[in-house]
Amino acid sequence: MDRSSNTNKEAHSISEQEEDTIQQLKQGLDELDQAFSVSTPSLEWFEHNLREQKKIMKARFLRDFAFFLFSAVVIMIVTIAIYRAIPLLFFVVQALGLLILIPIITLQKKQKQVDHS
Amino acid sequence: MNEEQQLIKQAQKGNSLALSQLLQQNYGFLQKYIIKITLNTHLAEDLTQETMLKAMIKIKLYDGSSKFSSWLITIASRLYIDLQRRKKREVLYQEQVEGFRKLHWQLHQQDASLSLDLLQALQQVSDELRLLIILKHYYGYAYEEIALMLNIPSGTVKSRIHHGLKNLRKELVNHGPQQQYQ
Numbered sequence: 317m318d319r320s321s322n323t324n325k326e327a328h329s330i331s332e333q334e335e336d337t338i339q340q341l342k343q344g345l346d347e348l349d350q351a352f353s354v355s356t357p358s359l360e361w362f363e364h365n366l367r368e369q370k371k372i373m374k375a376r377f378l379r380d381f382a383f384f385l386f387s388a389v390v391i392m393i394v395t396i397a398i399y400r401a402i403p404l405l406f407f408v409v410q411a412l413g414l415l416i417l418i419p420i421i422t423l424q425k426k427q428k429q430v431d432h433s
Numbered sequence: 434m435n436e437e438q439q440l441i442k443q444a445q446k447g448n449s450l451a452l453s454q455l456l457q458q459n460y461g462f463l464q465k466y467i468i469k470i471t472l473n474t475h476l477a478e479d480l481t482q483e484t485m486l487k488a489m490i491k492i493k494l495y496d497g498s499s500k501f502s503s504w505l506i507t508i509a510s511r512l513y514i515d516l517q518r519r520k521k522r523e524v525l526y527q528e529q530v531e532g533f534r535k536l537h538w539q540l541h542q543q544d545a546s547l548s549l550d551l552l553q554a555l556q557q558v559s560d561e562l563r564l565l566i567i568l569k570h571y572y573g574y575a576y577e578e579i580a581l582m583l584n585i586p587s588g589t590v591k592s593r594i595h596h597g598l599k600n601l602r603k604e605l606v607n608h609g610p611q612q613q614y615q
Contacts, residue, residue: 337602338570344551345469345571351540351548352468354461362453362485369489 386416437501444492452492455501456485463505469571470513470564472556473532474539480516484509499578506572507582510564514583517560529556554604562597569594 390413397406434442437458443451463484467477487508495504517525533556540548555563568574568582569590576594580587 333602334598337598337605340551340605341566341570341601344548344555345567347548348469348540348552349465352465352474354464356457356460359450359453359457362456363449365486366449366453366489369486373490 438497441492441495441497441501445495452489456488459502459505460485462502463509466506466567466572467509467513468536469567470510470560471532472536472552472563473529474536476528476532480509480513483512487512503574503578503582506568510568510582511584513564514561550605554601554607557604558597558600562593562600565590565594566597566601570598 390409393409394406397403397409437455440451440455440458444455460481464477464481467480467484468474471477471480484505488505491508495501499507520528533552536552537549540552558566565579565583568579569576574582576587576590580590583590
């Protein structure tokens with residue numbers, strides 16, 4: 317009996333303590349809210365960023381689409397070359413692929429280095 | 434249909450002005466939320482802008498199941514958690530200490546003694562627990578809502594908040610003048 321009443325008291329005091337902590341949290345964060353005034357950017361700032369985001373998304377889409385097309389063409393030609401048994405075509409496509417891909421990868425790496433610096 | 438819902442509808446149809454107005458209306462609220470979870474005004478500014486950019490891209494995915502401000506809070510919270518996970522522990526610690534020192538100084542100028550005690554205690558609680566406690570006990574979100582926001586089970590949310598609140602209590606007793614519970 318004693319133990320259960322003690323447990324009840326303990327549970328009650330814990331919840332009271334929790335409520336007190338929550339109250340302190342609310343008051344403190346309200347004070348923090350009042351202490352800092354936020355300067356909201358102008359409507360033009362939002363519109364400018366929106367335009368920039370659209371440009372970036374369009375450029376990214378075009379790049380991905382071009383990469384997809386290029387990969388598809390290479391795979392198609394290699395498949396045809398293998399099925400039709402034209403080794404020359406196979407090697408020409410491999411060489412062309414390397415010639416095109418190496419400068420692109422080098423350029424991308426350089427751009428990344430510039431971004432980091 | 435209220436003004437915000439109209440703006441959302443227009444924004445989802447591609448109206449740039451409507452989207453800009455919508456984001457502008459929620460900017461202050463969002464930044465204040467981020468200041469509370471990061472305790473760093475500089476980081477809060479960066480994160481608010483990043484959240485805005487993400488909202489611009491994802492506006493068509495907003496389904497209206499929660500308030501628009503809650504959707505922004507969800508984006509910001511996930512960005513913050515990702516950011517903290519990506520950073521190296523040392524860099525993170527240094528940034529937190531510097532950011533907190535600035536915030537502390539700014540509040541000290543305004544003689545906000547209650548906030549100072551609370552902030553010191555909040556800073557000792559881990560980032561994720563702090564975020565959960567604030568979402569539950571300051572903004573009043575339900576455990577299930579927080580679970581959906583952060584994509585974690587609601588049982589986990591509940592136990593973490595309980596644990597976090599205990600930690601916060603302990604830190605408040607250590608830092609604040611509330612010695613009566615000791």
